[in-house]
Structures are given as C-alpha cells and as structure tokens.
Amino acid sequence: MSQSKQRRISMADVARLAGVSSQTVSRVSNGHPSVIGTTREQVLKAMRELGYRPNSAARALKRGEFRTIGVILFTLSSTGNSRTLEAIANHAAAEGYAITLIPVAVPTQDSVLGAFTRLGELAVDGVIVIMEVHLLDAATVTLPPHVQVVVVDSDAGDRYSVVDTDQADGAGQAVTHLLELGHETVWHITGPRESFASSRREQAWRQALEAAGRAVPTPLHGDWSAESGYQAGLMMAEDPSCTAIFAANDQMALGVLRALHDRGRSVPGDVSVVGFDDIPDASSFIPPLTTVHQDFAEVGRRCVQGVLRQIDRGEPEHGTTLVPTRLVVRESTATPRVAA
Amino acid sequence: MSQSKQRRISMADVARLAGVSSQTVSRVSNGHPSVIGTTREQVLKAMRELGYRPNSAARALKRGEFRTIGVILFTLSSTGNSRTLEAIANHAAAEGYAITLIPVAVPTQDSVLGAFTRLGELAVDGVIVIMEVHLLDAATVTLPPHVQVVVVDSDAGDRYSVVDTDQADGAGQAVTHLLELGHETVWHITGPRESFASSRREQAWRQALEAAGRAVPTPLHGDWSAESGYQAGLMMAEDPSCTAIFAANDQMALGVLRALHDRGRSVPGDVSVVGFDDIPDASSFIPPLTTVHQDFAEVGRRCVQGVLRQIDRGEPEHGTTLVPTRLVVRESTATPRVAA
DNA sequence: CCAGCCGATGTTTACGTAAACATTCGCTCA
DNA sequence: TGAGCGAATGTTTACGTAAACATCGGCTGG
Secondary structure, three states, X not given: OOOOOOOOOOHHHHHHHHOOOHHHHHHHHOOOOOOOHHHHHHHHHHHHHHOOOOOHHHHHXXXXXXXXXXXXXXXXXXXXXXXXXXXXXXXXXXXXOEXXXXXXXXXXXXXXXXXXXXXXXXXOOEEEEEOOHHHHOXXXXXXXXXXXXXXXXXXXXXXXXXXXXXXXXXXXXXXXXXXXXXXXXOEEEEOOOOOHHHHHHHHHHHHHHHHOOOOOOOOEEOOOOHHHHHHHHHHHHXXXXXXXXXXXXXXXXXXXXXXXXXXXXXXXXOOEEEEEEOOHHHHHOOOOOEEEEOOHHHHHHHHHHHHHHHHHHOOOOOEEEEEOOEEEOOOOOOOOOOOO | OOOOOOOOOXXXXXXXXXXXXXXXXXXXXXXXXXXXXXXXXXXXXXXXXXXXXXXHHHHHHHHOOOOEEEEEEOOOOOHHHHHHHHHHHHHHHHOOOEEEXXXXXXXXXXXXXXXXXXXXXXXXXXXXXXXXXXXXXXXXXXXXXXXXXXXXXXXXXXXXXXEEEOXXXXXXXXXXXXXXXXXXXXXXXXXXXXXXXXXXXXXXXXXXXXXXXXXXXXXEEOOOOHHHHHHHHHHHHHXXXXXXXXXXXXXXXXXXXXXXXXXXXXXXXXXXXXXXXOOHHHHHOOOOOEEEEOOHHHHHXXXXXXXXXXXXXXXXXXXXXXXXXXXXXXXXXXXXXXXX
C-alpha cells in the first residue's frame, strides 16, 4: 500500500508509556469502573500523548459485533428515501451505531442478490431494506443467519419486521377531504406499478370512493416523475367532469399543476389537486399544494429502534408498524365551481 | 446478546470439512493461484456446504485496511448532497469499497469535531467531506494520520484534495445568457452566507456584470429554501426595473416564480428567471425553468477516484478539480419586453 | 491478631485471517 | 543416479482487543 505505513498506536504502546498492562488500558478505554483514579489519569495522559485510537476491526473481531447497520436501497433521488436515510443515520449515530450504505444500481432480483451477497461479507449486525419486498425473495437466504432485518415500503409484515407510512390512511384523508369539499368524485394518478406504496395508495383511494358510493374513474399511471404527472394532467384537463385529482406524490402533482395551467384550467377554481409526501417545495408550488404529510424522520427512527431491538434480543420480529400521516391543506383545493 | 449466538463458520471449520489446512482455505478464499484444481474444488464445496463467509473484521485486522470510505455531511435534504452521495456510493461499490455515513446534526465546529472523533475510531481508509471547510479546521487534526481526505463544496485546494462543481463558470453562463438576451443587468438571490458554493456564485455573478460594464444591484440573501426565494421575489417584483433574476438554486427560483405570479408579473414576459442545479422538477415549474445543470454524478465519481488514488499511494494530494456545468435553456428566460 | 474478602491490577488466551516460513514430494538435469 | 528445484500444502505467528482467570495487598470483622 504505502511506505508511510508506520503501524498505528495500539494498547500495548499506551500501556508501555503509562507503565501499566494493556488490560488496564482496555479497561480505561471501555470505561470499566474498577480502575483507580490516578491510574486512569496516567493512562488517559498516555493516550492523549500518543494519539491512541481503538482499532475498531480488532474490537469487532473480539466482541463479535460491529455496531454497524447496513442500509440497502435503490436510489436516493426520491425525497422519501433520502429523508428516511437521513433519519436512520441520525438515530443510529445517537445509539453509537454506524451506517453502511449498500446501493443497488438496478431493481432486478439479480442485482439485489448481488448486494445481499456483498452484505453477507460486510461488517453489519443488522440491515434496513428500503424497497419492495418481492425483489428480495431470493436474497435473504444469502444473509448470515444472525443479521437482523427491517423492511420499509413493503407489506411483508408476516415475514419481516416492517415499518412504513400509513399509506392507506393518508390516501383516505386526501379523498375524504376532496369529497367533503363537494366534489362528485376524485381522479387518481398512480406511481409505478412495482411500488408497494403506490398500489396501497391506489387501493385506499378506490375504497374511499366506493365507501362513499361514488364512481371510480380509471386511474392513470405515472412513474413518480413530474413529467409523468404532466402527461396525465394533460389528459385529465380534457375532461370537464374532472374537478378533483389526487396524485400519488407531490412531484406528479407539480406536473399536473403545470398541465392544468397550460390548458387554461385554474386551480383550485376549476380543478382541485392533492399530492402526497409534503416535500418542502410543495408550499411554493403555484398554487401552494394541499398534500399528505409523511413523517420520514419517524419512519427512520422506528427502523433503527426495530433493528436495534432485534439485534439486542438476537431474534427476528414480525409485524408492521405504521407511521401516521397528516393532511396539510393549502391552496390547491376548494369547493368545485359547479357545485358552488 | 443472544442465546442463538452459535459461532459463525470460520476458515477452520471449512478446513476441517475439506480435509485441508486453514491456510489453504485462505488461499482459495483470496483466489491465490497456487492451489491445485481438485483441492480448490473440495474447499469450495465445503464452503458452500457450511455457508462460509469471510469475517471482515478479522480480515481488516490482519490486512490493516478496511476497504471502506467514510462520507461526512450535514444533511441529505438538499438535492445536491443526496445525488453526490448516491454517485459516491455507486462508484465506491464498483471498486469494492463500502460507504459509511457520518451525519453531522448541526453545522457547528463542536459537532463536526465530534463526528471526526467518532470517525477516528471508525473503520475507514479514507474520508469524503461534503461541507464548508472552515468548519473542519479544528477537526482534521483528530483524524488518524493515514486516513485520506477529499473535500467537496470548499476552496481548500491548498490543504486538501478538492472536487467541486465549477460554480463560477455556471454562474457566469447564467449571467451571460441573460445579458445576451438584452437585459440591462441581472438581480441575484444568494444562498446562505456560510455556503462556499453560494459565495462563489455570487462572486462570479458580480464579476460577469462588472466585466460587461453593467450596474451591480444589491443582492438579496436567501437560505436555499423556496420560501426564502419567495420573500426575495416579492421584493424584486416591486421594482419595475428588475427584468432578470438569477437565483442561486432552483428551489429559490421556484419561490421567485410564485412571487412574480402572485404579483401579476409574467415570466418570461416581464421578468426572466434563471436557477442553479437543474433538479428534476425544474422542467415542470411554471414556466419550465432555465437553469445551470450540475453533474453531481461526476462530482461523486471524481471524489471516489480521488480518495482511492490517495489511499493507494498512501499520501495526501492537493489541488482542486472542477466539474463543468451546462446552461439548460427552457422557458423562464426571454428578451425583455421593453427592449423588444 | 489473623482469616478472609474484595478491590485493583496483571497474565493468559482466543477471536478469524493471512503473511512468512517450513515441509513434502515429484521431477529434471548434470 | 542423485542433487536440486519448485509446486502444493502445512505450521507458526501476529494483527489489537477484551474476557476469563490469576495475583497481590490492604482492610474488616470475629
């Protein structure tokens, strides 16, 4: 590797300088109580003097644990994933755990399998998986048996510990809000078919309409992108009976707003629009977007709690934890003009 | 920890089953050439049978390297940071390196110092720092001497290896574009004062105007958020002489668009607006935003290249690598009405 | 006053791997 | 034909830490 590779300072070095045994250094390093004050001071002084740092590899080898959690996901380009990851990182750090990121380039079973195989050799005590679960069907068998798993964005509560936003409740709130304003029914733009979150939102939208005895328009399918929302919005703008649109995320809602604007239909005068996520920019859309707020920080927090609890107990858990959502009403929704 | 903690399969176990020494297992595991075919097969078979996985802690301890890069940053909520991180993760994975994420909750020297101290004990061979460099002045001394550093979003090229977007060139392109359209001068909304990227963009904006012999309006200060852009936009909307605005990022430009819309000033009819970043949503703003495209993927790639090169050579490098930008002209800019 | 106990510290050992060195054996070439 | 070489594999050792066990005193209580 290098010529400048003078061996790192080890406990033995500190011990020699402090005139104690390396075991005493170990005890000081770990805050063990049975070291007397003066000795402790000597050791700490020697540590400072030499710039000693514990070697985490040796520590991990000895203790059999890495104090590290792996996070495996496809992309960080979606707000949700980044925010969740950030929350995970923060909470893990607070618990003294490090985060190792395992990116999966393409969402195929093969590449997921590859990621899990790498993971098997990686120094992690637990894994948080942020992806649709059918993709990891073949994969989890390749995990070392003692690695604990928590899954986000999935309905695999029967097999894993799952944490997720309460998609159904959020979508229900969105539809109910629009119906209560007086809209006859609510159109819907879904996310990509593979997405669990998307199909859950679609299902809840459908149920809410059916429960209210309303017609269920054929949903249009997007891919989370603003551009796909724009395309769907253009089609909906053609139909004068469409007065209320629920887009499965804020980005697609942004595209819808632009499509309606381009077609000369006013929001919320002619058409009301609701999104999902409550990204920071949503309040600056034209007009400011009514949307379902997701608490990504809480999702991340519960993920970390979940893995740590499983690591601690040494056995996997099952079941789903849902994080509540909250409808944020801004200016993109109103009573329909015809009904007024 | 747990009752189910039956020791992991080690080389010794594989060796026993295959009827060879553990050293031979090691050689097979590392693809060493001097193992004969039949022996290799036996070992591989035993590995499969037992589900053997190398213990990365032991491996790291023995080899003195972790094949891991630490990434330290404040927040993932900015598009730029997430995208850069994603690119870093992908390229690191391609090189067989893992990524450890070190989040810093608040941008104070103290917490940065804390992060670096933790980092010092962490199993990393190199570090990529995504933050303004003055914050780590006190910090780097706490790093073990053999840990290599690459910095993003900073001008510390004299002390570290720095990779960054060519902020100056991008801002220059934005201003030049507006002047060439016939605008008398260009207003500017900056990012937060602590941001290196922001001050670099502001500086280049000023220089471009001065070079063209134009008046330099007093810039307004934002904080990257759409809301701060909205506030600044409201003020600029009051001034009829303001026909061209360069916002230091797309989110603030979004706020500006809404402010102008709210005040009845048309874009680009009355006022032209340019942003910076080219976030995916920018093409769906109303109107689609002309903006400076940043190649975050390339920034991430060069960061990884940089650390790996330093790790390989075993010595730090200096100097700055700039990643070019590109102006993406959409519909938010036009020749000013008065000049037409 | 001394047995015994406990607090403070030292010694030994093991974690899993891989480099360095040792051994074995078949084959080549003088 | 046997010295010598090299390929294949085995043995020893060290990486840095921390658990387990060992030791050494001084203090307490009967």
